[in-house]
Amino acid sequence: MSENPCHFATGRHSMRTLSIISWLLFATAVATPTFAWQDPPVEEEEDDIFPPDFEEPKDGVGLYLQHCATCHGAQGDGKGPLVLEEPARSFEEGGFSFGNSREALFKTITSGLPGRSKMPGFKSYLTEDQRWLVVDHVRTLMPEEQTVSARDTELRVLDRPVVARGLLPSLGDDLPDWPRGLLIGSPDGLSFQYRTDDVRLVALRMGRFADRRDWNGRGGDPLVPLGQRLVTFGGGDPGPAFARDFGADSPPETLQARFRGTWIRGRRSGLRTELWSGRSLASVEEELAVEAVTGFTRRLRARGETSDLAVGLTGGEGSAWTVDRTETPRWATSATDAGTLIVFPHVRTRWRVTDTEIWLRVPASGELSVTYLLVDDAARARIEAAIQEIVR
Numbered sequence: 001m002s003e004n005p006c007h008f009a010t011g012r013h014s015m016r017t018l019s020i021i022s023w024l025l026f027a028t029a030v031a032t033p034t035f036a037w038q039d040p041p042v043e044e045e046e047d048d049i050f051p052p053d054f055e056e057p058k059d060g061v062g063l064y065l066q067h068c069a070t071c072h073g074a075q076g077d078g079k080g081p082l083v084l085e086e087p088a089r090s091f092e093e094g095g096f097s098f099g100n101s102r103e104a105l106f107k108t109i110t111s112g113l114p115g116r117s118k119m120p121g122f123k124s125y126l127t128e129d130q131r132w133l134v135v136d137h138v139r140t141l142m143p144e145e146q147t148v149s150a151r152d153t154e155l156r157v158l159d160r161p162v163v164a165r166g167l168l169p170s171l172g173d174d175l176p177d178w179p180r181g182l183l184i185g186s187p188d189g190l191s192f193q194y195r196t197d198d199v200r201l202v203a204l205r206m207g208r209f210a211d212r213r214d215w216n217g218r219g220g221d222p223l224v225p226l227g228q229r230l231v232t233f234g235g236g237d238p239g240p241a242f243a244r245d246f247g248a249d250s251p252p253e254t255l256q257a258r259f260r261g262t263w264i265r266g267r268r269s270g271l272r273t274e275l276w277s278g279r280s281l282a283s284v285e286e287e288l289a290v291e292a293v294t295g296f297t298r299r300l301r302a303r304g305e306t307s308d309l310a311v312g313l314t315g316g317e318g319s320a321w322t323v324d325r326t327e328t329p330r331w332a333t334s335a336t337d338a339g340t341l342i343v344f345p346h347v348r349t350r351w352r353v354t355d356t357e358i359w360l361r362v363p364a365s366g367e368l369s370v371t372y373l374l375v376d377d378a379a380r381a382r383i384e385a386a387i388q389e390i391v392r
């Protein structure tokens, strides 16, 4: 194992580091959130309601009556004979939280609804062609003009991360709306707001995800995040996220971070960014991993010209950081509305501290993980002691 602090830990070591963090989080009462977590998603076996061996109708109406009307009713009024604890949706009233486009309906019918929902998936019961026939029939049961109530447009995160892009409302009195906003909701109940015109993490929330009212194609309506805001980075206007390393006397040469997309794999999610300064210098893949209590880890993997790359971290509301001023710092803290935000990279690396930002040198491997935890005063000392042990 290399002793060089700039050398990123090998896979085995970083696994160990991570498990220490999880242990630490379980073992200490970190932040004491006064807000409720979303119920953890419960995995349920799909009910085997329909035996596959019977004569299938050939058209959408017949297939619908055969497979859907028991719960949704022949007219799509949600009043089928099979009454469930949670009623099936009425299509007549436009009950589509997961979208009513052909594609969205196809997805719902194929996979069912996630989590504890009683809406089954029909992937193994209906062929692709049959599912499209049903989609088109369901669309004839929808109202012409969809009435959009808050309940019908709420995006919910169940057992997979959910991404929504669009106009996001301003986060402060003097700040504009962000036309190119991005929300990533994690199944653990945290959600992340980014701006994508020059990618930056803007806010962290907990609880419900978002409301979206632009499904009728009208556009222009903002996405409304519904969770409780825990941290508003840089007061809602954080500084740039990447720079080329700079001499002690020169200001950071910040790079433009162009948004290249989001990704979801199982319960994991993140985004891709391309760094520019006149030309493309590097690409960065970022994974957001929610930690056991209130916090998350950003795992950054940069490829390309990364030899002098630095990552910028903006603090909470007032955006000022207090840095652990040892010979080489290991962590920094910042006050937020929800407690103290404590941030630390998983490896020792070079720090530069400016008025509002911390810059961390990305190690030669191009990989850097940074954990953010919201802690209360009681837990803080223990967390700091534990970080001393982890980040050697």
Ligand code: HEC
Binding pocket: 049, 064, 067, 068, 069, 070, 071, 072, 082, 084, 086, 087, 088, 089, 095, 096, 097, 098, 099, 105, 108, 109, 113, 117, 118, 119, 120, 122, 134, 135, 138
């Ligand atoms: C076992 C009962 C049952 C059957 C059978 C069933 N559904 Fe559902 N469906 C539900 C329930 C319950 C909901 C509401 C789920 C929720 O709110 O989580 C629902 C919701 C829906 C939704 C709304 C999803 C959204 O965006 O909110 C659609 C669309 C749908 N079902 C289509 C169908 C179609 C098409 C079929 C037949 C291929 C079908 N369902 C068969 C119970 C059923």
